[in-house]
Amino acid sequence: MQSTPYGKGMAMPTITVRVLREAIGVFFRDRFNSDAVEEICVEMGLRPPEPPDDVAFKSKRAYVVERLQGQQLADLVTFAMRVDEEHDAPELRELIAQVGPVGVAGQPKNLIFAADGPKHQLVLSDAINNDIEVVANDQFCLVYDRPLDAGGLTWRQLTEWWAAREGLEAWTETAVSQNLYARLAQSLDNDAEKLILRRYSQRYVDNGPDIPALIPQVYLHYDPYTRRELGPKGSTLRRQRMDFLLLFPNRIRIVIELDGAQHYSDLETKRADPDRYAELVAEDRQLRLRGYEVYRFGGAELVNRASASALLDDFFAQLTARYHR
Structure with missing residues (x-):
């Protein structure tokens, strides 16, 4: 040694x-x-x-x-x-x-999240500067278009952006917050995901809005083509969206994923699929090597609402103690 x-x-x-x-x-x-x-x-x-x-x-x-x-x-x-x-x-x-953990190098620039409808279409409005523009189905996703820096993204910043975007400046802070929460919840697929959002959002009430915002359905990869357009022999990027993302200070980026049966089994046969699981863990390795921290919940952990709420509350408290310094 x-x-x-x-x-x-x-x-x-x-x-x-x-x-x-x-x-x-x-x-x-x-x-x-x-x-x-x-x-x-x-x-x-x-x-x-x-x-x-x-x-x-x-x-x-x-x-x-x-x-x-x-x-x-x-x-x-x-x-x-x-x-x-x-x-x-x-x-x-x-x-x-x-x-130790120092976060992801580089400057976050494009934050596309909370998609709740048909896939949006992107173009590079300035390929040299990597500036993107949503040109179709923009009503079904949110694009945070304010500068992002090493300080992360707080709930206060997100609600201020939402108020300006929706023309809600005359509303109270609480009303804007509730309105944004409702829009974010629309993008979630199941009760377990909604419970994750709900339990974390309670922290805004308990601790104030100057804590990192929990952002659902965030695009990490983006393939402009759908699986239908690519055809049976085509390939597309797997897991283009993360279930949840937290942007902590010091460029710490926390990915939270909820694993249902589709993550480790064949959807038709319902049998365990080692290849599917291998792809999942390989993607996690690449994310971690790039500086992301990945935390996964098994769907079975969040079936019982009471025990799941206690589990999530404890997890978020420990997560904050570890990273939010």
Whole structure:
């Protein structure tokens, strides 16, 4: 077993944005000359310092740290992992291992959710900027069109957006909240999903609206073609929608899935389908590798309403304690 510098009972140090950023700067300072530092920074897509001067020749560490300013911990971890892969950086590798869950790197941009009718049609209105536009069936889905950042998305933000979208600014906050809740519930397929939404929504009442919003039926993948259009020999992306999504601060993205029989058995024969289940767990692995946290409920867990409500309340309390810091 590899030894650790921390004594028994001693807490591991907290790896902050500043600590990791400085460590990356020190690695570049110790490993490369000034010309190489500038070249590698350009290759890795780091923005130039402002003002653009010859700071790399004055301080290689300061040059790299300056170019990393403004990046969140998830982005820094991704960058450090890339540095390690390309240049073998064991000191960065050790820090990355201590960080723990840091969320999903990158900026959330398109949030399409709560579909309750025919599949919508999308086009890229600006392919270079990855700007999308719903051009058909837009009345059957919701598109959150305000900026999303590392702070996540709270219920207050979602209700404010809903009030502006629907022209409900004159309504009370409670009335807007109830109206939005009713619209979100329309997108759910069964009583178990509605119970998940109901129990989490009670938290808005108990804890206030400045907690992450539980967003139902969120598109993660999108195939513009339907299964009918693709035909029997065609293929489409599986599990295009997530049952529920929570956007916590620090780019933590929590996926909650409710597993019915269709997730692990053949719908016609009702028999267990190992291939179907294998596809499911493979997708979960890919989501986790990208930084998402995935939590699943078996349908049988939520059959009894009383016990299911207690189960969900306890789960959401533990989830908040773990991630909402």
